[in-house]
Every structure is written in C-alpha cells, then in structure tokens.
Amino acid sequence: MSAPRPLPDPLASPAVWRGRELLARRDWCVELAAADIDELSHAAEATAHSPIDDITAGAFALPTLGPRLRQIQQSLETGSGATLLRGFPSERFDEAQATRIFWGLAQHIGTPLSQSAAGERVFHVRDEGYQPHDPRARGPNTRKRLSFHTDRCDVIAFLCLRQALSGGENDLVSSAALFNEVRRRRPDLLAELMQPYYYQRHNVDLGNARPYCRQPIFSFCQGHFAGSFLRVLIERAYASAEVPEMTAVQREALDFLEAVADEPGMHVRIRQQPGDMLLLNNWVTFHRRTEFEDFAAPEERRHILRIWLSVPNSRPLDPAFQDNYGATAAGALRGGMQARST
Numbered sequence: 001m002s003a004p005r006p007l008p009d010p011l012a013s014p015a016v017w018r019g020r021e022l023l024a025r026r027d028w029c030v031e032l033a034a035a036d037i038d039e040l041s042h043a044a045e046a047t048a049h050s051p052i053d054d055i056t057a058g059a060f061a062l063p064t065l066g067p068r069l070r071q072i073q074q075s076l077e078t079g080s081g082a083t084l085l086r087g088f089p090s091e092r093f094d095e096a097q098a099t100r101i102f103w104g105l106a107q108h109i110g111t112p113l114s115q116s117a118a119g120e121r122v123f124h125v126r127d128e129g130y131q132p133h134d135p136r137a138r139g140p141n142t143r144k145r146l147s148f149h150t151d152r153c154d155v156i157a158f159l160c161l162r163q164a165l166s167g168g169e170n171d172l173v174s175s176a177a178l179f180n181e182v183r184r185r186r187p188d189l190l191a192e193l194m195q196p197y198y199y200q201r202h203n204v205d206l207g208n209a210r211p212y213c214r215q216p217i218f219s220f221c222q223g224h225f226a227g228s229f230l231r232v233l234i235e236r237a238y239a240s241a242e243v244p245e246m247t248a249v250q251r252e253a254l255d256f257l258e259a260v261a262d263e264p265g266m267h268v269r270i271r272q273q274p275g276d277m278l279l280l281n282n283w284v285t286f287h288r289r290t291e292f293e294d295f296a297a298p299e300e301r302r303h304i305l306r307i308w309l310s311v312p313n314s315r316p317l318d319p320a321f322q323d324n325y326g327a328t329a330a331g332a333l334r335g336g337m338q339a340r341s342t
C-alpha cells in the first residue's frame with residue numbers, strides 16, 4: 001500500500017485573512033469620487049440606445065475609472081480577493097439605468113457569464129415568492145439563509161439597489177485561511193477535502209447534459225490554490241441512487257469545514273448599503289447570506305443585481321473542473337451555465 005501523499009504547505013498569501021482583518025485591508029473598500037460617478041453617468045448616456053448585451057468595455061468608456069477597475073481586477077486575483085466599491089448613488093438612477101451602469105462597469109473587470117439556461121447574464125437576487133418545490137426556485141430568489149458557498153465563475157459582483165427591512169447580511173470568509181486552519185487542526189480531513197466530491201447538476205442548469213460532475217473543495221494547480229464549495233449540490237448528488245453513498249469521513253470533513261467557517265473569528269459580516277458593489281474572487285473566498293424579512297410594498301423590497309464574471313487574469317485550475325467550468329487554463333473564458341438550445 002502506497003504512503004499517503006504529503007499535504008501542501010500552509011498558504012502564505014494576501015488571500016489569507018481572518019474575520020474583520022479584511023476590513024483593514026487596503027484593497028477592501030474603494031470609494032467612488034464625484035468624477036467617477038459623472039464618468040459612469042456619461043458612459044450610460046452614450047450607450048443608452050444599445051442593448052445591454054452589446055455593450056463592451058470599449059463602448060462603455062471610462063478613461064479615468066477604467067484603470068482603477070483594472071487595479072481592482074488585479075487585487076481580486078493577487079490580493080485579499082474581496083473589494084467593496086462604495087459611493088454609487090443608486091437612488092439617482094432608475095433600475096434600468098443602474099443595471100446598465102453596473103453592466104458597463106463589470107465589463108472592465110471581466111466577461112459576464114450566463115447564470116441560467118435562458119442565458120440571463122444579470123440575475124435579480126430577490127424573493128420571488130416561489131413555493132419550495134418550484135423548479136425555478138434557487139437560493140438567491142428566496143429569503144432563506146444561504147450556507148457558505150462559491151458560484152460558478154471567477155469573480156462574482158453584486159450591486160445593492162435596496163436592502164431588506166432586516167437581515168440579508170453577507171458573511172465572507174477566506175477559503176485560503178480555512179485551508180490553513182483545517183490543515184492545522186485536522187490534516188486528515190483536509191486530505192479528504194482535496195479529493196473529488198460528486199456534485200449534481202443545478203436544477204436550473206438545463207443546458208448542461210451532464211447529470212453530475214466531480215471536483216474537490218480544495219485544490220492546487222501549478223502552485224495556485226483554489227477553493228470551491230456548494231454543499232447543496234453535493235448533498236443532492238449523494239442523495240441519488242446513481243452515485244456511491246457519501247462516506248462518514250467525507251461527511252465529517254464537510255461538517256468540520258462549515259463549523260470552522262462559522263466560527264466568529266474566521267468570517268466577517270457586512271450589510272451592503274444601496275449603491276454598494278461587492279466583488280469577490282470565488283477561488284479564495286466563500287460567502288453566505290442571512291435570512292431576511294422584507295418590506296410589504298413590492299417597490300421597497302430587497303433587490304440585489306448579480307453578475308458572474310470570467311476574468312482574463314484568472315488562475316489555472318485542476319483538470320477536475322473541466323466538466324463544470326468548460327476550461328481550466330489560466331485566463332480562459334470559463335464558468336457560467338450553458339444556454340439551452342431551442
């Protein structure tokens with residue numbers, strides 16, 4: 001019997017942070033100036049007659065803000081992996097205008113990806129009132145608590161239009177710090193988390209012909225770390241008779257990972273204010289949302305815009321991610337959900 005493969009060394013990168021340490025990082029909070037707002041407004045006016053899907057970074061000209069956004073793009077990959085862009089006066093714009101500005105700004109970070117079989121690249125995160133067994137239901141369009149997870153993209157971007165009456169906060173945790181902590185306390189379980197788990201196809205991923213894929217929670221490729229985790233799809237896979245039963249050690253590893261992430265010193269809780277844009281590198285951060293109570297009036301209810309981005313400066317991935325992401329090379333266009341052909 002061959003000896004177990006040695007574990008990678010602990011991570012010592014800017015992506016390793018604990019809890020509120022993130023808030024003191026220089027790449028965490030970036031304030032938009034009045035001149036930036038004017039530039040965004042002018043770019044929106046210049047593209048007002050173009051369909052959003054046709055607007056590229058070149059068309060949405062940001063001569064001053066654009067270089068700063070590319071710096072954010074770089075810091076998301078090589079820094080803390082989390083940036084809050086603050087100061088956008090969302091109340092000055094209607095929903096269509098705010099969406100256009102968010103889309104144009106995001107184009108300077110990366111390429112927007114499809115988030116459903118319908119091919120929608122701007123997703124409206126709000127309670128749609130679906131019944132629990134409605135096939136259209138997914139965590140972001142309910143008001144329920146979401147567990148720590150990543151999304152199928154390099155960078156996820158959120159723009160807050162309105163917050164809930166109460167709740168709806170975001171918890172952020174460094175998956176790089178989680179790797180180190182699990183390695184220190186339970187190296188046996190870290191070894192398990194570096195092995196592939198089954199994931200079931202998402203219930204809205206109807207353009208995907210594969211019912212399952214297999215990928216690790218923690219992995220390395222060419223020296224680059226990647227964390228990826230969506231337990232709900234793992235549990236759905238192992239609840240099926242079509243895949244092997246989850247072992248006790250596999251379950252213990254997932255439980256321990258979530259328990260460590262849930263420790264107060266590991267994660268930080270923030271509440272996006274209207275106009276806040278939150279950008280997260282999915283390979284070095286996990287995020288979750290608390291349950292919320294909404295306003296009674298529809299026009300006052302919680303509403304967040306979400307864009308999934310593939311970025312040109314992304315890290316290489318373990319080949320195990322090929323099935324779920326379509327490509328694994330550094331800088332490749334990857335992720336999202338395939339649009340269903342009609």
